[in-house]
Amino acid sequence: MFAIGLTEEFDDTVTWVIPAGQVPDGELGAEISALPAPAVAGEITVLPRPLRRPARVLLAGIGDGGWRAAGAGIVRALADDEHAQVVLPSGLPEAAVRELAEGLWLGGYRYREAPKPPRSGRVDLVASDISSYVGVVDEARAVARATWLARDLTNTPPSTKNPEWFADQVVSLAADRPGLTATVLAGADLERFGGLLAVGGGSVSPPRFVELSWTPAGPVPHVVLVGKGITFDTGGISIKPREAMRLMKKDMGGAAAVLGATLAAAELDLPVRVTALLPLAENAIGAAAFRPGDVIRHYDGTTSETTNSDAEGRLVLADALGYATERLTPDMIVVLATLTGANAVALGKRTAALYSPDDALAAALETAGTAAGERMWRLPLPADYVEYLRSDIADRHSSPTQVHSVVAALYLREFMGEVTSWAHLDMSAPSWAEDHDLELTKGATGWGARTLIRYLSALHGGQ
Known part of the structure; x- marks a missing residue:
């Protein structure tokens, strides 16, 4: 990540960035006053000042x-190696400085394997008293680092990213970090994970199940984060058309986000116990691929009839939820999954669907999402729709054809056991940006990492 610093000293040998509406004294102020002020957030007006200092000024909307x-x-208006100073208005709230730092880091993201090298410039935030901003800039750095990681993992090509590779990344990231423990299950250890084995059965890359735990001293609530980790989704025997398969390297975006959030909880030393569960599989086509019509036995011992191998995410999540409720005693469970494309029709590309029976948890996630810049909209869990899950040959049907997103959430509810404080975020649409959009860069967005960090931080603050 490129550098962001805090300073009380102006340097007129570098580019100055001045927020719109803030007019300095003297000649520079007169020049700025003569310009039309950018009214839209993120709009930049460039003022070149040859042979004067500073030689370039950016007016930021x-x-x-x-x-x-x-x-x-x-950050997009700066050269990759440019040094700039942002002149902060007097008395700017800490929350605004945190958002500014997040925007600088998030807007300056570049995929680690991109042909262009990473940015090497520096941005200093200039204020008369920087002491009150040190903590929020550190928080912004942790949030940005988690989001960058989620974006990097999701952007990684499927020729590299298989379940074993992903699991190895988790182990490596957790190493030498006090309070973090990573456990990987594979092979015979997955015997009870019938959904994970079915979905991963058609691939030459066998599935993995990863448990990453952050256990601080004297923890308070225990939050289990579950992220869908399909490293590539062909649709299986119910194969996707070419265009629908184009972006299916992003089908592990939920796992990437919960991983980033858990690492951030450790970095920020949050006194909240967090366990991230990552069911990892490649849904491929092969002689051992599961078939439409198969009955699958899950970790909790119940069975699912599936007639669509492209409704695979809920099958691996069902095993993870069964594992969580049997072994972990969570106070609350939050699921992040690129589960259905249906939500994009109603909610568009920037908004996820939120399902939860717990009003307090739903409100906390909505508040965290608003603060993080990640929108969500709560949708219902109608009791009469449960009938769609009825099966004549299994405990439930995993892939009925009616009301896809809502029924998928109702299906996940079947595996929550005695846990009543749970939420499911269906975030397929906002997990990917087709072009630069505010703080998002083209490609994977890392959606959910920021929301989860804000939620965990607020949960800690509320104790």
Whole structure:
């Protein structure tokens, strides 16, 4: 990650960035006053000043409190190796500085394997008293680092990213971090994971199940985060058409987000116990691929009839939830999954669907998502729709053809056991951006990592 610093000293040999509406004294102020002020958050007006200092000034639009968008606009207007100083208004709230730093880092993201090298410039935030901003910039760095990781993992090509590779990344990232423990199950240890074995059965890359635990001293609530980890999804025997398969390297975006959030909880030393569960499989086509019509026995011993091998995510999540409720005694469970494409029709590309029977948990996640810049909309869990899950040959049907997203959430509810405080975020659409969009860069967005970190931080703060 490129550098962001705090300073109380102006340096007129570097580029200055001045928020719209803030006019300095003297000649520079007169020049800025003569320009049309950018009104939209993230909009940048460039003022060249040859043979003067500073030689270049950027006027940044803030809009209606859009500091995160402003940060993204600023970093995109800078050269990769440029040094700039952002002149902060006097008395700027800490939350605004945190959003500005997040926007700078998130807007400046570049995939680690991209042809262009990573940015090497520096942005200093200039204020008369920087002491109050040190903590929020550190928080922004942890949030950005988690999001960058989730983006990197999701952007990684499927020729590299298989379940074993992903599991190895988790083990490596958890190594030498006090309080973090990573456990990987494979082979015979997956005997009870019938959904995971079925979905991964058609691939030459066998499935893995990863448990990553952050256990601080004297933990308070125990939050279990479950992330769908399909490293590539062909649809299996119910094969996807070419265009629908184009972006299926992103089908592990939920696992990437919960991984990033758990690592951030450790980095920020949050006194909240967090366990991330990552069921990892490649849904491929092969002689051992599971078939439409198969009955699958899950970790909790119950069975599912499936008539669509492209409804695979819920099958691996069912095993993870059975594992969580039997072995971990969670206080709450939050599931992140690129589960269905149906939500995009109603909610668009920037909004995830939220399902939860717990009003307090749903409200906490919505608040965290709003603060993080990751929108969600709560949808119902109608009791009469449970009938769609009825099967004549198994405990339930995993892939009925009616109301796809809602019924998928109801299906996951079947595996929550006695846990009543749970939420499912269906985030397939917002997990990918087709172009730069505010703090998002083209490609994987890392959606959910920021929300989860805010949620965990607020949960700690509420104790």
